[in-house]
Amino acid sequence: MKKTIFKTAVILLTAIMTVSCSKDGATGATGQTGANGTNGTNGNANVVGSNTFTFSTSNWTSQGGGVYWTSGITGATPITQNIVDKGIVSVFRMYTSGGQTVWSPLPDTNINQNLSFDYGVGTINLIMQSTNGVAISNPGAMTLRYVVISPSNKMANPNTNWNDYDQVKIALHLQD
Numbered sequence: 001m002k003k004t005i006f007k008t009a010v011i012l013l014t015a016i017m018t019v020s021c022s023k024d025g026a027t028g029a030t031g032q033t034g035a036n037g038t039n040g041t042n043g044n045a046n047v048v049g050s051n052t053f054t055f056s057t058s059n060w061t062s063q064g065g066g067v068y069w070t071s072g073i074t075g076a077t078p079i080t081q082n083i084v085d086k087g088i089v090s091v092f093r094m095y096t097s098g099g100q101t102v103w104s105p106l107p108d109t110n111i112n113q114n115l116s117f118d119y120g121v122g123t124i125n126l127i128m129q130s131t132n133g134v135a136i137s138n139p140g141a142m143t144l145r146y147v148v149i150s151p152s153n154k155m156a157n158p159n160t161n162w163n164d165y166d167q168v169k170i171a172l173h174l175q176d
Contacts, residue, residue, distance in 0.1 A: 089148050
């Protein structure tokens with residue numbers, strides 16, 4: 001008998017809980033839809049435009065009897081293994097022409113000298129080389145800037161000429 005009363009009490013309690021949890025009220029009115037926000041500008045995540053840096057005469061080391069000169073940047077931490085494997089690093093040299101600043105992509109050839117670069121994780125190596133095999137003088141002072149482009153930004157901007165500083169600046173929202 002105790003078992004029957006217990007079972008009946010459990011069934012009755014379950015029934016009461018089920019009925020009390022049921023939804024039996026009217027729902028509230030739907031609120032007004034808010035105004036759409038304005039679209040933000042595209043960002044430049046995973047893009048690094050370095051500050052300008054200047055090389056002086058003392059930064060260059062003569063190689064091959066002066067047929068080429070080398071210099072480098074260490075501590076370029078944005079250049080990771082992922083960038084080396086799938087991204088882009090562009091280096092631009094600054095000139096002044098008619099009072100205007102002009103950025104020229106490397107490699108850059110002037111008369112009998114070619115300035116090029118290579119890069120690895122955390123480093124950029126610059127090479128000023130004679131184009132005719134004759135020794136050249138120390139390249140001296142020059143101002144450069146590098147831009148590191150992630151694989152995702154490279155894919156997101158497939159029509160960008162990565163050797164045109166103005167296009168790179170626009171596509172990646174870089175500030176001078």
